[in-house]
Amino acid sequence: MDRSPDFDALPLHVDRERGAALITEFYFPVSPRSLERWPIATRRLNGRAIMSTRVLLGEAKRRFEEAPAIMSKLATDNLTEKEAACG
Structure with missing residues (x-):
């Protein structure tokens, strides 16, 4: 990550x-609709689901860090045999 959120400014x-x-x-x-399925506690105020910014961004960071890094097929096709063997 190049930037991390400044919670004091949010x-x-x-x-x-x-x-x-x-x-x-x-x-x-x-999308906002995707967040409906995330395990984040919300409060209903004025018809809106309100949640903790810190908890929400913490869950996003966790999901990002746990996502596997995968090379595209095009990138792996361009590797030499030696590079591919090194992993």
């Missing part, structure tokens, strides 16, 4: 729309 709680925008900015593209 709101304490966000709705799914703002949360998805923050995750997209700091980690990876995600």
Whole structure:
């Protein structure tokens, strides 16, 4: 990661729309609808699901770090036999 979130500059709680925008900015593209399935506790206020920014971005960071790094087939086809054997 080149940048990490500055929690002092972010709101304490966000709705799914703002949360998805923050995750997209700091980690990876995600939609607000995808966040409905994440194991994040929410509070319903004014018809909106509100969640902790710190918890939400912590879950996003965990998912990013646990995702395997995979080379594309095109990249692996261009490796020499020696490079491929080294892993």
